[in-house]
Amino acid sequence: MGETKGKAFDTQLFKRLLAFTKPYRSRLYIAAAGAIILSVCAALRPYFLKNAIDLGISQRSATDLFFYLRLMAVVLVGEVVFQLMFIYFSNWVGQQVIKDIRVKLFDHMLGFKMQYFDKSAVGRLVTRAVGDIETISSIFSQGLFMIIADLLKMSVVLGFMFYESWRLTLIVLAVFPIILYATRVFQRAMKIAFEEVRTQVSNLNTFVQERVTGMKIVQIFNREAIEHKKFNAINNKHRDAWNKTVWYNSIFFPIAEICTAVTIGLIVWYGGLKAAQSDIVTIGLITAFISYIQMLFTPLRQIADKFNTLQMGMVAANRVFTILDTESSITNTGTLELNDVKGVIDFKDVHFSYVPGEEVLKGISLEAAAGETIAIVGSTGAGKSTIINLLSRFYEIDSGQILLDGTDIKDIKLTDLRKEIAVVLQDVFLFADTILNNITLQDPSITEGEVIESAKAIGVHKFISSLPDGYHYNVKERGSMLSSGQRQLIAFLRAYVSNPSILVLDEATSSVDSHSEQLIQKAIKKITKGRTSIVIAHRLATIKKADQIIVMEKGKIIEQGTHKELLKKENGHYRNLYEVQFMQAEAS
Incomplete structure (x- = not known):
């Protein structure tokens, strides 16, 4: 109109x-x-x-x-x-x-x-x-x-x-x-x-x-x-x-x-x-x-x-x-409800562009077995974050298929699909509300007791309890009353209590202090256990433990393998990244 x-x-x-x-x-x-x-x-x-x-x-x-x-x-x-x-x-x-x-x-x-x-x-x-x-x-x-x-x-x-x-x-x-x-x-x-x-x-x-x-x-x-x-x-x-x-x-x-x-x-x-x-x-x-x-x-x-x-x-x-009148919604015609999700992810020749004619992903194919941890590395703009956005169907792909447990995600109810995927972003968004409400997001099925038990399980209960009013502490707009590391820990707990089948960490440890990083590494170890995990990698410790590492450049997968396998490649892209970036991080 x-x-x-x-x-x-x-x-x-x-x-x-x-x-x-x-x-x-x-x-x-x-x-x-x-x-x-x-x-x-x-x-x-x-x-x-x-x-x-x-x-x-x-x-x-x-x-x-x-x-x-x-x-x-x-x-x-x-x-x-x-x-x-x-x-x-x-x-x-x-x-x-x-x-x-x-x-x-x-x-x-x-x-x-x-x-x-x-x-x-x-x-x-x-x-x-x-x-x-x-x-x-x-x-x-x-x-x-x-x-x-x-x-x-x-x-x-x-x-x-x-x-x-x-x-x-x-x-x-x-x-x-x-x-x-x-x-x-x-x-x-x-x-x-x-x-x-x-x-x-x-x-x-x-x-x-x-x-x-x-x-x-x-x-x-x-x-x-x-x-x-x-x-x-x-x-x-x-x-x-x-x-x-x-x-x-x-x-x-x-x-x-x-x-x-x-x-x-x-x-x-x-x-x-x-x-x-x-x-x-x-x-x-x-x-x-x-x-x-x-x-x-x-x-x-x-x-x-x-x-x-x-x-x-x-x-x-x-x-x-x-x-x-604006038609900008994701097509939600899926009818399948998810039960007993194993977490098998399969990208088949996926092409995607934010702007028509300018492809960001150029025929991506990758597989993640149930419970497997995949790390994705690459320079800025390589298409790493785009992969997880497509998995959650925040955007529609141009061509190809994305499968979850062998089913095209377009055939799955959108609410069911996103219920099985928890995402922890680098830039954590918190509402001007209590820590408890930011964790449960007002989900009545998640009790305060369950949140506390989950916090103890991943090692953040002590940090939250130290705050005034504990779990009822108001973090103000965008969580301004917390440090970036503390906001990250809240995001991990939010992901953990939702009990997802698939966990996505998008540069989730890139801007935290050493103390927070120790807590985060402990949290990562706990919440990735038994879950299919996709990690947009930054910290060396997370990458080395991944079941497979995918190296991306300009919208394409150029290398794939374990940490040891990729290090063996002479003049390999991952090996160069490791020597230039990760060795410095390890030395510091």
Whole structure:
């Protein structure tokens, strides 16, 4: 779904949005009933006021005067009651709708391929899921329903005006096209302006989110002044976008006020002359028409203002639906459920590219027997991490097959497949939550007692117990209260308690201190026992103990064998790596 620049109202988009109100139609009907009765009550007030003046004051009849004043009071109370009913239920429906859309959007994003997140700015996605959806709620609370209520009120008022005096009504309608035309032009201009506003808000959110996340880099490299300059430029664009809306408002509303004043002047002039010459027009009728004009023109001005709100909501809805229409999910057509997984992995001539035409894996074939540990080594960009991403089906392969226990992983239910694979990454991500919740990830089937026993088994219980509140210690955002080694240990425990059939370690020991490394090596020995393990190797101790070592270069396997076998190869790639990198590590 593309942008709708310059189009005052997107009917198809509106219908799609309105479909979300279906479960709440009963409340909509109550709000609609309130709007109808409210419009009638509003039109009755000037009518009763006319009679109070003509029959009560002009005829010097106190009885008629107080009768119509009582009716006006009843109508006024009715307006208050039904306006309350209308506002409450229209807002209630709006909040229910945005809750449903937000949940649907988040669920949709949960199924996206990693490739989608690789290309999408986090700040922009946050804007869509939070800010834009909040803007959609204004369609129901301040935009759509209010516009409908105002249009209904205007229709009823116009009917009363014709009933009272078609001559005076025609005078009003003679000026009406001018303000209608001005409103139409205003709506189109504001549509374009608000699209620009939402774009600049999204850019602003993206910039701030990235700089706050990377504040350490900004300060280390003395980028404060440069980032300030960039932020100021983005803010200027944001300000200019809003100033366009201010300019359009400053033109439209004075025009609307002039039209109202001119119409009232014409009514007083023509009506006054007629009142002086005959009984066709009375003072009460002129007074009523002045009120009718306000009721007719003021809602029109408000409709233009509310249409701004509606436009912003529609632009936001368009952006949200664009994400909902994005087909970037892994195809989950597998029907097989995994039971008693042995962990036999088989890559058969696998080709893969992140960007079409630029292959990252060029015909990879490898086998891992049940319980076997495979180490994968190679220079940066060789395709090591890509292999494990494909095994977990974070990306779709271009061609070839990946088998688990002889079954193509595409035929396995995605949840079942990922349940059997635990991954420990180099850059460990922890949520701003307790250590316990970061380990169990809120899985109710994993008890605190099981976590503690697992921690003791792999040797990290002592470290966790030493922290304030132990397993209930809040690690804050991204685990900032822990060192990189401590975060790594939490990641190992998280993998261990999930009891996977296959364990993947992606450079999991590359950036830790010597004390943490000892704990990690103990943890690795424990959690890899009896499990098929794939290790993106960095530390020498892990590589030497692997059942087979795979050496990759530029997306291809160039060597394969045990540590001893590969060292025997003259001028072998692994041997060179060992001598250049691993001998230095061993010496240190």
